[in-house]
Structures are given as structure tokens and as C-alpha cells.
Amino acid sequence: MTETTDSICASLQYLASADNGGAVYHASQAGGAAADHDGTYDYRQMEIRNGRDRDFHLDKAGFMLVPHASKLSDFHDDDAIAAIYEGEARELISRITGARRVMIFDHTRRAASDGLRRAQTMREPSSVIHNDYTQWSAEKRLREILPDEAEALMARRFAIINIWRSIAGRVESHPLAFCDSTSLAEGDLVEVTRQAKDRVGQIQMARFNPAHEWYYFPAMEAGEAALIKTYDSATDGRNRFTIHTAFTDPSSPPDAAPRQSIETRCLAFF
Numbered sequence: 001m002t003e004t005t006d007s008i009c010a011s012l013q014y015l016a017s018a019d020n021g022g023a024v025y026h027a028s029q030a031g032g033a034a035a036d037h038d039g040t041y042d043y044r045q046m047e048i049r050n051g052r053d054r055d056f057h058l059d060k061a062g063f064m065l066v067p068h069a070s071k072l073s074d075f076h077d078d079d080a081i082a083a084i085y086e087g088e089a090r091e092l093i094s095r096i097t098g099a100r101r102v103m104i105f106d107h108t109r110r111a112a113s114d115g116l117r118r119a120q121t122m123r124e125p126s127s128v129i130h131n132d133y134t135q136w137s138a139e140k141r142l143r144e145i146l147p148d149e150a151e152a153l154m155a156r157r158f159a160i161i162n163i164w165r166s167i168a169g170r171v172e173s174h175p176l177a178f179c180d181s182t183s184l185a186e187g188d189l190v191e192v193t194r195q196a197k198d199r200v201g202q203i204q205m206a207r208f209n210p211a212h213e214w215y216y217f218p219a220m221e222a223g224e225a226a227l228i229k230t231y232d233s234a235t236d237g238r239n240r241f242t243i244h245t246a247f248t249d250p251s252s253p254p255d256a257a258p259r260q261s262i263e264t265r266c267l268a269f270f
Contacts, residue, residue, distance in 0.1 A: 007049040010247045012177065012214070013128045015205040016042035020190050025130065025203050027196040030109070031121035037128055039192075044208050048177050048247070051215035058097065058161070058229045062181040062242030065217045068092055068165070068225040075167035075262050076120060081107060089163055089264050096227065097161065099268035105145050106265040109167065112174040112246075113258035125174045125246035125259065129206045131230055132265075133160055133241070134191050137202040138231040142267065157270040160231040164263045171220040172256035174246045178228065179206070181239040183213040189241060206243045218251075230265075 015023055016039075023039025056064040072084045090102040111122040133141070138160055143150040164176060188209050194201040206212075217226060232240040246259075 005050065005251065007047050008249065008251055009045050010048055010177070010250055011043050012046045012048075012245055012247055014042040014044055014208040015129075015190055015192075016040040018207075020192050020205070023190075023192045023205060025128070025192055025194045025205070027194060028123050029197060030123050031118055034114075034124040039205075041128065042208055046177075046212070046214050048214040048216050051178070051217050054215070056180075056215075058227060059232075059238040060182055061178070061215075062239040063178040063215075063226060063228045063244070064096075065220075065224060065226055066092070066096065067223060068163075069223040070165075075109065078107075085264070089266060092163065092225070093161055093227075093266050093268055097159070097268050097270075099159075099270055101269040103145070103267040103269075104264060105141075105267060108263050108265075109261070110263070111258055111260045116258060116260065122260070125261075127174075127246045127248075129179075129243050129245045130192075131189065131204040131206075131241045131243045132162065133231040134202040134204055135231070135233075136191075137194070138233070140201065145267070153269055154233065157232070157234045159229060159233065159268045159270075161266050161268055162228040162230055162263050163225050163266065164228060164261060165225040166220055166222050166260065167262050168257065168260035169222055170257075171259050171261070173249060173252045174259040175216050175218065175220065175249055176226060176244055177214050177216045177247050178226075179243045180213040180215065181242055183209075183211050184243075185209055185211065188212075189243070204241055204243065216247075218249075
């Protein structure tokens with residue numbers, strides 16, 4: 001691990017309008033151009049603290065860093081992902097959360113390079129502050145994936161957790177920043193339509209609040225994973241949503257390798 005500073009200052013992309021301001025999040029196509037999103041945005045210089053010396057919990061902050069070496073060497077091999085990595089991912093989520101059942105329903109590979117995205121059919125890092133689901137879209141997604149079981153499963157607690165990791169060595173550029181969910185205030189999150197080629201959903205964007213506390217895990221290695229709780233059906237006071245974003249790291253060296261990552265979305269049932 002290289003030496004890192006206690007914090008950096010970087011530009012983060014908030015939603016500008018008091019309502020959603022006509023914002024629409026357009027999901028890009030893997031291997032295609034980066035997406036442009038509708039709406040008006042508010043770019044703020046924010047302190048982003050090094051989270052490596054702190055303990056985080058999914059039910060409080062909404063994110064955490066865990067050691068997680070994988071036996072998989074090629075994350076571009078979908079068959080190998082299904083045969084090797086998905087079992088590792090299910091075990092990790094079950095162990096960390098205590099979920100009685102874990103189901104993986106999506107893998108998204110991203111690269112901070114136009115050339116890599118086109119050559120290896122990947123998407124760009126998402127550089128607008130967002131959370132992947134609202135309550136409506138989380139329930140809609142569950143009904144799409146498990147239509148025969150959805151109503152029974154929604155009678156109990158379920159969550160959606162994202163496992164984010166590098167697939168090309170150390171992360172040297174465009175890392176993820178996570179907002180500690182305990183620093184969010186009522187009204188900070190705004191529901192926004194997510195428009196994909198074959199599906200319409202919802203995500204959350206965020207309005208600026210100077211109380212927001214941002215963290216990142218500098219120089220993430222291949223044997224580490226960040227967990228992000230993007231939805232929780234529980235309404236007992238634990239964290240339910242976690243805003244996060246990729247950002248341009250001002251401390252990245254000029255010759256930094258473009259970030260390549262995979263995010264694995266998991267349904268966790270309790």
C-alpha cells in the first residue's frame with residue numbers, strides 16, 4: 001500500500017434544483033459512448049476523507065471496505081464469473097450481513113478509458129452523485145427477477161448490496177467516494193427517472209448539504225472490495241440508501257492507469 005493523505009478536495013456533482021429539475025439518468029450502453037444526463041447540476045468542491053483508518057457498517061454509514069481475495073483471474077469471462085466469483089460473492093454477503101439467502105442479479109464492468117470501454121465492452125464510471133434504487137425501483141426489480149416469489153419475499157426484510165472491486169490491479173484513478181449516511185438530512189435525496197435501453201426505473205440523486213461527510217478508500221487493491229447498501233426495506237432506523245460517486249482524484253499521478261472495475265449487485269433476504 002502506498003502512503004496516502006488524510007483527505008483530498010475534489011469536485012462532486014450534486015443535483016442543483018429544489019425538485020428534480022427535469023433530471024433523467026441515462027444508462028450508457030456497454031462499449032458505447034459515455035452517457036449525458038438531463039437536468040441541472042451543482043458542482044461542489046468537497047473534502048473527501050481517507051476511510052482506511054475508520055470502521056464503517058452497512059446499517060449505519062451504508063458502506064464498508066473488506067478484504068476479499070478472489071480465485072478468479074479474468075473478470076471478463078462471464079462463464080468463469082458464474083462458476084467461481086458468484087459463489088464467493090454470495091458467501092461474502094451472507095457472512096457480513098447474516099442474510100439467509102443471497103441472489104446475484106447483475107454484473108457491470110466499467111473503465112475510465114474510452115479505448116478500454118470500446119475494446120472490452122465496458123461502461124464508464126458514474127460521476128454523478130447517486131444511489132442505485134428507490135423503494136419503488138427496488139421492489140420493481142425484485143418483481144422482475146423473482147416474479148413468483150416477490151410478494152412473499154417482500155413480506156420480510158430484503159436489501160440490495162453492491163460489491164465493487166478492481167479487476168486490473170490497484171485503483172489509481174477515478175475511485176469511488178461514499179457519503180456517510182448518518183450525515184444525510186431529510187430532503188437531501190431526490191427521486192430521478194433512470195432510463196435504460198430496455199428498462200425504465202428510478203434512482204436517487206442528492207442536493208448539496210455542507211453537513212455531508214465523504215470518504216474514499218485510496219489505492220484499493222485487487223484483494224479488497226467495497227460493499228454499498230443501495231436499498232434496505234427495513235424501516236427500523238438503520239440506513240436504507242447510500243449515495244456514492246466516481247470522482248477525478250487530484251492526487252492521481254499523470255501516468256495513472258485507468259480504473260477498471262466490476263460491480264456485482266446482490267439481493268439479500270433475511
